[in-house]
Amino acid sequence: MTLRPRALISWSSGKDSAFALHEVRRAGAFDVVGALTTxxxxxxxxxxxxxxxxxxxxxLAAAGLPPHVVPIPCPCSNEAYEARMETAMAxxxxxxxxxxxxxxxxxxxxxxxREQKLSGxxxxxxxxLWDRPTPALAHAMIASGxxxxxxxxxxxxxxxxxxxxxxxxxxxADLPAGIDPCGENGEFHTCVIAGPMFSxxxxxxxxxxxxxxxxxxxxxxxx
Numbered sequence: 001m002t003l004r005p006r007a008l009i010s011w012s013s014g015k016d017s018a019f020a021l022h023e024v025r026r027a028g029a030f031d032v033v034g035a036l037t038t039x040x041x042x043x044x045x046x047x048x049x050x051x052x053x054x055x056x057x058x059x060l061a062a063a064g065l066p067p068h069v070v071p072i073p074c075p076c077s078n079e080a081y082e083a084r085m086e087t088a089m090a091x092x093x094x095x096x097x098x099x100x101x102x103x104x105x106x107x108x109x110x111x112x113x114r115e116q117k118l119s120g121x122x123x124x125x126x127x128x129l130w131d132r133p134t135p136a137l138a139h140a141m142i143a144s145g146x147x148x149x150x151x152x153x154x155x156x157x158x159x160x161x162x163x164x165x166x167x168x169x170x171x172x173a174d175l176p177a178g179i180d181p182c183g184e185n186g187e188f189h190t191c192v193i194a195g196p197m198f199s200x201x202x203x204x205x206x207x208x209x210x211x212x213x214x215x216x217x218x219x220x221x222x223x
Contacts, residue, residue: 006031007098008099012103013037016129016182018146022144036070037069038071049190049191050219052221052222062198089121137182138167146192147168147195151164154214191220
């Protein structure tokens, strides 16, 4: 029996990383043995998305993945971020990890950055969703049974009413012209609460919506 390469999923708490996990598991080429997530060490929130750490751990329990949390300071310089990630990758390599799976869709500069930073580490990046047309991909996610909530929206591009909404067909129909249906340009970020990558649904309740630095964040509380 040939052992499959050991991989981590770069887990943002959102739909793209969750669906990338689903697709990789379906293909069966990798043994996904954990989830790598950066967490703001001051506030205990997932970076960018603002998801509470207890919701993150509930997700990973449902996904059957041990957490590999990388704490980062607030504010976090690029140098500090890269230093923390270098340490995390070195630890991963010592534990036999050879690949990291990313949910990136089409931003070439982000992909090039990941490839550059992993070059020479002994760990290779994998992009299972890369270049899939995002309108079809968004519908495929929803059709798979994936359920997610919008936890962060860019206020210059979306009305405040979108914060906290479900990522569903009605949302896709309501998105203004020019907004990527997967939010790949940063228009919105999500928190997955159910889907084929989970053994059970995560129950959450909507908390406060807070506007900060041009974004609106909907707090999700464990129900």
